Amino acid sequence: MRVVISIGGSVLAPDLDPQRVEAHASVVESLAREGCEIGAVVGGGGVARDYIGAARELGANEVQLDQIGIDVTRINARLLIAALGSQVDPKVAHDYEDAGDAIRRGDISVMGGVMPGQTTDAVAAAFAEYVDADLLIYATSVDGVFSADPKSDPDATKFEEMTAGELVDVIGDIEMNAGSSAPVDLLAAKLIERAKMRTIVLDGTDPSRVEPAVLRGEHSGTDIIPEGGDEPTYWAQ
Ligand SMILES: Nc1ncnc2c1ncn2[C@@H]1O[C@H](COP(=O)(O)OP(=O)(O)O)[C@@H](O)[C@H]1O
Numbered sequence: 001m002r003v004v005i006s007i008g009g010s011v012l013a014p015d016l017d018p019q020r021v022e023a024h025a026s027v028v029e030s031l032a033r034e035g036c037e038i039g040a041v042v043g044g045g046g047v048a049r050d051y052i053g054a055a056r057e058l059g060a061n062e063v064q065l066d067q068i069g070i071d072v073t074r075i076n077a078r079l080l081i082a083a084l085g086s087q088v089d090p091k092v093a094h095d096y097e098d099a100g101d102a103i104r105r106g107d108i109s110v111m112g113g114v115m116p117g118q119t120t121d122a123v124a125a126a127f128a129e130y131v132d133a134d135l136l137i138y139a140t141s142v143d144g145v146f147s148a149d150p151k152s153d154p155d156a157t158k159f160e161e162m163t164a165g166e167l168v169d170v171i172g173d174i175e176m177n178a179g180s181s182a183p184v185d186l187l188a189a190k191l192i193e194r195a196k197m198r199t200i201v202l203d204g205t206d207p208s209r210v211e212p213a214v215l216r217g218e219h220s221g222t223d224i225i226p227e228g229g230d231e232p233t234y235w236a237q
């Protein structure tokens with residue numbers, strides 16, 4: 001089974017805690033031992049937002065701010081690489097071809113951002129489509145996709161499952177400035193829809209939640225069901 005795991009910066013590196021990074025790396029290594037081929041995409045987290053905020057005050061434009069965000073995602077990718085064993089490609093992949101080559105060689109490949117105007121959510125979706133992944137996982141700071149932002153709307157309800165088209169509708173109104181927060185960005189949602197990619201959005205603050213989701217489809221987040229896609233297959237079956 002080939003899986004792309006997007007690890008939000010907010011869950012990988014809300015602060016610089018080596019034990020947390022190690023815990024995420026352990027999950028990735030454990031899945032690799034189970035025979036999964038793995039691509040990981042790492043976000044920028046609070047550090048990216050701090051840099052973006054400072055540079056915005058200094059007058060940088062949105063593309064320049066995105067470039068700063070990309071740099072931070074790649075530093076976080078290096079952190080994850082440092083925690084992964086010898087099975088990882090030691091280079092942060094800067095494009096999908098390099099990432100795909102690493103996976104074909106049998107390595108775990110780690111990416112950060114690639115270009116302005118999007119977030120690592122879209123990188124993960126494009127990476128998953130490029131390598132024909134069986135599953136795309138978003139390990140983020142909320143346990144799934146809600147009808148509205150659960151941090152600001154107490155009446156928001158969680159979708160246990162939804163189509164990619166419904167996902168596009170729910171997140172379509174969220175702002176797209178550098179550093180903005182959404183469980184999955186709009187471009188990612190469109191790519192998931194186009195690729196008919198089976199996708200799970202879950203709470204990755206506890207990294208151990210990723211493994212049962214990948215191996216058995218067990219999680220409490222949101223399943224994004226492809227319209228006209230294949231039935232889910234799990235490695236354990
Ligand atoms: N409809 C929604 N459903 C779930 N989360 C939402 C929604 N709208 C906005 N959010 C916000 O999206 C954020 C998730 O993104 P973020 O914290 O940037 O995670 P990551 O670091 O994984 O990218 C959460 O803080 C949550 O409050």
Ligand SMILES: O=c1ccn([C@@H]2O[C@H](COP(=O)(O)OP(=O)(O)O)[C@@H](O)[C@H]2O)c(=O)[nH]1
Pocket residue numbers: 007008009010042043044045046048065066067068069070073112113114115116117118119120121123177178179180181
């Ligand atoms: O391909 C990319 C990936 C990231 N970013 C920028 O880097 C920031 C941090 O990345 P991301 O939002 O994915 O981090 P996370 O939300 O996971 O902390 C984004 O807000 C964008 O400004 C970008 O421009 N292009």
